[in-house]
Amino acid sequence: MDRFVVTGxxxxxxxxxxxxxxxxxxxxxxxxxxxxxxxxxxxxxxLKDVHTLLTVLRTLGAQARFExxxxxxxxxxxxxxxxxxxxxxxxxxxxxxxxxxxxRFGEAKxxxxxxCAWGPRPVDLHIKAMEALGAEVTVEHGYILAHGRPxxxxxxxxxxxxxxxxxxxxxxxxxxxGRTVIENAAREPDIEGLAEFLVKCGARITGHGTxxxxxxxxxxxxxxTFAVMPDRIEAATFLAAxxxxxxxxxITGARADHMRAVMNKMEEAGVHLMVQGDDIVxxxxxxxxxxxxxxxxxxxxxxxxxxxxxxxxxxxxGQSTVTDTVYFDRWTHVPExxxxxxxxxxxxxxxVIRGVRKLTGAQVMATDLRASAALILAALWADGxxxxxxxxxxxxxxxxxxxxxxxxxxxxxxxxxx
Ligand code: EPZ
Numbered sequence: 001m002d003r004f005v006v007t008g009x010x011x012x013x014x015x016x017x018x019x020x021x022x023x024x025x026x027x028x029x030x031x032x033x034x035x036x037x038x039x040x041x042x043x044x045x046x047l048k049d050v051h052t053l054l055t056v057l058r059t060l061g062a063q064a065r066f067e068x069x070x071x072x073x074x075x076x077x078x079x080x081x082x083x084x085x086x087x088x089x090x091x092x093x094x095x096x097x098x099x100x101x102x103x104r105f106g107e108a109k110x111x112x113x114x115x116c117a118w119g120p121r122p123v124d125l126h127i128k129a130m131e132a133l134g135a136e137v138t139v140e141h142g143y144i145l146a147h148g149r150p151x152x153x154x155x156x157x158x159x160x161x162x163x164x165x166x167x168x169x170x171x172x173x174x175x176x177x178g179r180t181v182i183e184n185a186a187r188e189p190d191i192e193g194l195a196e197f198l199v200k201c202g203a204r205i206t207g208h209g210t211x212x213x214x215x216x217x218x219x220x221x222x223x224x225t226f227a228v229m230p231d232r233i234e235a236a237t238f239l240a241a242x243x244x245x246x247x248x249x250x251i252t253g254a255r256a257d258h259m260r261a262v263m264n265k266m267e268e269a270g271v272h273l274m275v276q277g278d279d280i281v282x283x284x285x286x287x288x289x290x291x292x293x294x295x296x297x298x299x300x301x302x303x304x305x306x307x308x309x310x311x312x313x314x315x316x317x318g319q320s321t322v323t324d325t326v327y328f329d330r331w332t333h334v335p336e337x338x339x340x341x342x343x344x345x346x347x348x349x350x351x352v353i354r355g356v357r358k359l360t361g362a363q364v365m366a367t368d369l370r371a372s373a374a375l376i377l378a379a380l381w382a383d384g385x386x387x388x389x390x391x392x393x394x395x396x397x398x399x400x401x402x403x404x405x406x407x408x409x410x411x412x413x414x415x416x417x418x
Contacts, residue, residue, distance in 0.1 A: 001390060002417065003388060006387075006410070007412075008359070008411075010380070012241065012380070014249065016404055020045045021189075021193070021228055021233075022047055023093075027093075027194040030097050031194060031197060034175060035073075036076055041197075042226065044228055046400075047395065047397060047398075051066065056083055057073060060101070062074060078101075078104070085142060091113075094111075095123060096164065096171070098144060098168050105149075106147065106151075112142050117367045118368060127139070129158070129165050129168055130169070133152060133176050136148060151173070151177065152178055153179040153216075155180070155182075156180070158184045161184050162186055163188050166213070174198050176217040177217050185210070189298070195208030196208070202220070203215070204218055236302070239251060242282035244315060245380050245381050246285065248281065248283035251281075261301040265293055265309070269313070269316060270285055272285075287355075291320055293323070294322075294323040294324075295322075297326065303324055303327055308373050311342075314342035320353040323351075325349065333370075358383050360383045364388055365389045367390075369394065372394040373394065380412070
């Protein structure tokens with residue numbers, strides 16, 4: 001296992017390039033299963049989670065190749081409709097193969113993903129979504145078993161706005177007979193990007209990006225090439241790096257229009273942001289002021305920036321609150337930040353942060369992807385040296401983050417855990 005050794009206090013300067021979006025790429029790669037032929041997907045980030053999904057696709061019989069951030073998937077000959085536990089347990093998003101397999105083959109056997117670092121991750125909405133298309137779904141021995149051919153369009157009201165369930169239902173519905181309506185659909189750009197890929201392949205989808213999506217089933221999809229959008233969470237994490245170190249940085253290749261909620265909250269805390277086309281210049285005063293943040297489904301403040309925001313606000317002047325309404329127990333980063341001197345108390349799903357003048361470097365442990373990012377941010381400005389262990393969590397969702405940060409002057413290096 002690797003660890004990061006970070007020496008805090010180095011002001012950063014320069015340019016941070018944004019990679020393709022992990023959460024937009026994963027459903028699109030799964031959607032390639034719907035195409036009886038080759039799909040070429042560009043601007044795919046070189047991440048552990050991407051390679052895990054490519055392994056799942058190969059397990060199903062597809063050919064998949066990753067080279068220079070481009071993925072070629074040939075799903076002509078699928079030989080299995082079983083996504084095994086050994087793979088799905090390592091990455092929850094593997095459940096995205098459920099909809100495509102069911103749509104194309106009338107059956108799918110997908111392992112339940114199990115929990116993650118911060119608690120249970122239910123899939124009840126995915127199951128109800130498949131049933132809305134007439135599929136028979138049971139859960140046996142830790143697997144979701146789904147059957148249904150042909151799938152028939154239907155209406156699905158998602159009692160909770162779910163990125164994954166919206167994506168799975170969209171992928172199942174594009175080959176179903178008739179019309180499907182998704183009410184309270186996820187509006188995340190990742191799902192909008194999935195719809196844009198499917199439409200380019202010949203699917204008939206309208207309303208994507210809004211909470212009401214309509215899909216008219218078609219008989220087959222055609223081979224296409226498609227470019228994945230920039231990663232809005234990586235870009236927002238880089239804004240946080242500028243904010244926490246009081247630096248001026250240029251974030252290049254970003255979609256500021258996907259980041260409004262985070263940018264508004266950063267500006268409320270006193271961060272200066274300037275959008276220049278696909279670039280965002282972040283600069284910040286020496287000390288930010290305290291604010292209150294509440295996460296919500298898009299276009300609200302993303303839960304995937306909750307941990308990073310706590311790291312930023314741990315140095316702000318005054319008392320801030322961060323409330324997570326999407327995941328009530330996503331706080332594993334808090335005890336680690338406390339080791340660095342952050343004054344954070346969590347009560348149910350609300351974190352109260354009393355800003356301190358300085359954090360101190362410490363040995364800390366990464367527990368999940370975004371918690372790792374929060375620890376890196378805190379370590380960049382903490383007094384002295386921090387050692388962040390288990391950085392395989394970071395490698396799941398941030399492409400070469402230490403190289404990108406080194407290029408703007410951060411004292412961060414990767415080394416093998418002894
Ligand atoms: C996606 O996960 C993202 N992952 C997560 O990012 C992100 O935190 C999450 O959306 C919320 O924005 C990918 O896109 C690969 P949900 P997903 O279904 O689809 C509840 C990261 O850091 N729910 O939108 O699994 C669920 O418990 C990852 O990149 C059900 O109750 O999230 C949560 O409270 C972490 N039943 C809420 O809905 C279900 O069947 C939103 O979850 C499904 C979800």
